[in-house]
Amino acid sequence: MLRKLSVLAAVAGLLTAGLAGQALASGHPLPAKNLAWSFEGPFGKFDQAQMQRGYKVYREVCSACHAMSLVSFRNLGDKGAPFYNEKYPNSNDNPWVKAIAKDYEVADIDNETGDVIKRPATAADRFPSPFANEAAARASNGGALPPDMSLLAKARTAGPDYIYSILTGYATPPAGLRVEPPSHYNQYMAGDLTSYWSGDHKHVPPGGFIAMAPPLKAGQVTFDDGTPSTVEQQAKDVSAFLMWAAEPKLEERKQTGFAVLIYLLLFAGLLYASYRKVWKNESH
Amino acid sequence: MSGHSTYEPKTGFERWLDARLPIVRLGYDSFVDYPTPRNLNYWWTFGGILSLCLASQLITGIILVMHYTPSADHAFASVEHIMRDVNYGWLIRYMHANGASMFFIAVYIHMLRGLYYGSYKAPREVLWLLGCVIYLLMMATAFMGYVLPWGQMSFHGAVVITNLFGALPLVGESITTWLWGGFAVDNPTLNRFFSLHYLLPFMIAGVVILHIWALHVVGQNNPTGVEPKSKSDTLPFTPYATVKDGFAMSVFMILFAFFVFFMPNALGHADNYIPANPLVTPSHIVPEWYFLPFYAILRAVPDKLMGVLAMFGAIACLFALPWLDTSKVRSMRYRPTAKIHFFIFLVACCVLGVCGAKLPDDPVIPGLTTFQLMASDLNSYVWLSRAASLYYFAFFLVILPVLGLTEKTLPVPDSIASPALSHPAAAPAEATAAPEMKG
Numbered sequence: 001m002l003r004k005l006s007v008l009a010a011v012a013g014l015l016t017a018g019l020a021g022q023a024l025a026s027g028h029p030l031p032a033k034n035l036a037w038s039f040e041g042p043f044g045k046f047d048q049a050q051m052q053r054g055y056k057v058y059r060e061v062c063s064a065c066h067a068m069s070l071v072s073f074r075n076l077g078d079k080g081a082p083f084y085n086e087k088y089p090n091s092n093d094n095p096w097v098k099a100i101a102k103d104y105e106v107a108d109i110d111n112e113t114g115d116v117i118k119r120p121a122t123a124a125d126r127f128p129s130p131f132a133n134e135a136a137a138r139a140s141n142g143g144a145l146p147p148d149m150s151l152l153a154k155a156r157t158a159g160p161d162y163i164y165s166i167l168t169g170y171a172t173p174p175a176g177l178r179v180e181p182p183s184h185y186n187q188y189m190a191g192d193l194t195s196y197w198s199g200d201h202k203h204v205p206p207g208g209f210i211a212m213a214p215p216l217k218a219g220q221v222t223f224d225d226g227t228p229s230t231v232e233q234q235a236k237d238v239s240a241f242l243m244w245a246a247e248p249k250l251e252e253r254k255q256t257g258f259a260v261l262i263y264l265l266l267f268a269g270l271l272y273a274s275y276r277k278v279w280k281n282e283s284h
Numbered sequence: 285m286s287g288h289s290t291y292e293p294k295t296g297f298e299r300w301l302d303a304r305l306p307i308v309r310l311g312y313d314s315f316v317d318y319p320t321p322r323n324l325n326y327w328w329t330f331g332g333i334l335s336l337c338l339a340s341q342l343i344t345g346i347i348l349v350m351h352y353t354p355s356a357d358h359a360f361a362s363v364e365h366i367m368r369d370v371n372y373g374w375l376i377r378y379m380h381a382n383g384a385s386m387f388f389i390a391v392y393i394h395m396l397r398g399l400y401y402g403s404y405k406a407p408r409e410v411l412w413l414l415g416c417v418i419y420l421l422m423m424a425t426a427f428m429g430y431v432l433p434w435g436q437m438s439f440h441g442a443v444v445i446t447n448l449f450g451a452l453p454l455v456g457e458s459i460t461t462w463l464w465g466g467f468a469v470d471n472p473t474l475n476r477f478f479s480l481h482y483l484l485p486f487m488i489a490g491v492v493i494l495h496i497w498a499l500h501v502v503g504q505n506n507p508t509g510v511e512p513k514s515k516s517d518t519l520p521f522t523p524y525a526t527v528k529d530g531f532a533m534s535v536f537m538i539l540f541a542f543f544v545f546f547m548p549n550a551l552g553h554a555d556n557y558i559p560a561n562p563l564v565t566p567s568h569i570v571p572e573w574y575f576l577p578f579y580a581i582l583r584a585v586p587d588k589l590m591g592v593l594a595m596f597g598a599i600a601c602l603f604a605l606p607w608l609d610t611s612k613v614r615s616m617r618y619r620p621t622a623k624i625h626f627f628i629f630l631v632a633c634c635v636l637g638v639c640g641a642k643l644p645d646d647p648v649i650p651g652l653t654t655f656q657l658m659a660s661d662l663n664s665y666v667w668l669s670r671a672a673s674l675y676y677f678a679f680f681l682v683i684l685p686v687l688g689l690t691e692k693t694l695p696v697p698d699s700i701a702s703p704a705l706s707h708p709a710a711a712p713a714e715a716t717a718a719p720e721m722k723g
Contacts, residue, residue, distance in 0.1 A: 155557035257545020
């Protein structure tokens with residue numbers, strides 16, 4: 001028995017070593033930085049001030065190229081959202097939401113003439129995309145397609161940690177790495193740099209090429225709450241905002257889950273007591 | 285086993301109905317009076333848990349269909365509409381997506397329990413075969429369901445799996461085109477997968493009824509593998525099995541809830557939150573975890589057709605199991621050597637699962653280069669999966685047939701109730717009347 005267990009342990013050990021070793025092998029991107037987020041853990045909640053700062057970063061920087069087509073303006077005023085206010089349970093009435101929407105122009109059809117027109121957005125509209133179509137987006141970005149940000153925090157392994165790592169992961173390319181414009185070297189980007197590397201083949205630098213130029217600069221966005229506007233702060237706040245955009249029901253989910261677990265634990269306890277009582281006088 | 289019915293209609297209406305459609309009698313005989321061996325352990329509660337899974341998948345699935353749009357242009361957005369705009373849509377969808385994984389956890393435990401205790405041996409061969417049919421239908425349903433959100437992994441997973449049929453000689457290409465409804469995975473494929481994904485669960489429900497019918501004809505197996513001989517060996521299904529199953533179900537629901545509410549995307553793949561794009565292939569296409577062992581067997585064979593045959597052969601082994609195992613003793617409790625092989629088999633399946641998730645040529649032990657064999661380094665996941673696949677097939681095709689004839693088994697008890705049971709009955713209530721209550 002003991003021998004069997006030790007064999008099992010050895011197999012498990014080998015497998016773990018394999019998993020751990022892979023991340024460190026040369027040529028792979030660095031593992032995403034692990035940050036502490038307010039929305040982590042079973043009682044996690046979004047930090048509203050952080051999301052509002054994050055929204056500002058999105059509005060002033062990201063939205064120039066990145067669409068967020070699955071999110072409506074009204075979502076910004078929903079429970080657990082960046083601009084939720086308990087005075088406005090219907091987010092369409094929320095004055096911040098209305099003001100944000102009015103800032104955008106969306107395409108529409110004039111009911112009288114049938115002409116294509118532009119009108120200020122309302123709370124019910126979705127965020128308009130910066131480019132008319134994929135070809136236009138690629139044409140403006142050196143052939144690369146800026147991904148839609150609605151789900152970005154769920155569509156990448158490590159989610160917000162990954163987004164933060166990319167935003168802060170631009171580094172001076174090591175000597176021996178040929179970077180061809182418009183590419184930029186990023187330590188957290190997936191990719192294979194082997195054919196661009198003239199140094200030692202056993203030590204290909206980690207990371208890959210990304211078409212996006214470093215988007216954030218210190219002081220670029222002025223935070224209304226006086227938070228110092230460093231690149232790290234901007235990256236962290238916009239990552240938190242994008243987590244909300246990808247999973248707007250996160251708070252509701254975790255709160256419901258806590259109540260459900262308490263209920264199920266009581267229910268299971270009750271059933272266990274019944275089981276003991278029913279089987280008390282029966283051998284089994 | 286079912287024997288003669290002891291149902292007695294109590295009210296006038298029940299008597300009236302019983303003479304016309306004895307449906308209450310059927311329910312009573314099947315779920316109240318039905319004799320169950322008294323020594324069933326918790327591994328026997330997974331049948332009930334599986335019916336809970338099926339019911340949950342059916343209910344959440346039917347609600348999802350009310351909001352889902354089966355179209356290559358709108359499927360992805362409609363799933364996000366469910367997640368964002370439908371009341372409790374996130375809950376329904378996460379229950380359905382994680383429910384599939386829970387269903388497979390339960391079915392694998394249920395199958396391994398049958399394997400360990402010899403529940404497939406005479407007279408339960410048909411019961412086992414029906415179970416294998418359910419498993420096959422579950423795999424088809426799960427695969428097609430995964431395609432419906434029309435994300436990157438949905439699309440490219442569908443491409444990889446449907447292309448497997450292209451490996452068949454002569455008819456392969458025609459079959460693939462027929463499955464696709466065109467010359468590539470596209471809108472027609474999505475539509476037929478949606479149609480079948482809605483149909484198959486009801487077929488599963490139908491086969492489940494047959495499975496339970498067969499069970500009630502031959503009776504349940506039990507950990508000793510000895511058939512019940514007298515009334516003292518069994519207990520009525522209600523309340524004894526119902527309360528035990530109920531407790532196990534509630535514990536299983538805690539696990540289920542933990543995934544749904546606190547890590548709903550842990551079992552999925554991030555790439556499936558990217559809309560399907562035929563022009564961009566994900567760097568690493570992997571199926572859902574419950575298919576990984578079969579995926580590893582597929583990739584272990586260098587030839588595509590042979591790989592496909594090996595993968596289907598791995599499932600075919602399950603169907604042939606009742607006739608592959610030659611042992612006269614049912615339960616592996618009394619088969620010491622078979623028991624060891626059972627656990628090695630379990631490890632082999634897990635190893636195959638890990639291999640299925642890895643790139644075939646990645647080294648198992650990092651940094652170690654041994655020597656090339658069949659175009660791959662010996663220290664690679666493809667070679668590990670070859671070794672594990674070999675054991676998988678050897679277990680069914682060599683070990684079980686030979687071991688049944690050569691193994692020296694332990695003495696099997698005469699009946700369920702006669703030997704020392706693990707939990708003897710409590711003494712009469714008066715004798716020890718709850719000492720802990722007297723204090």
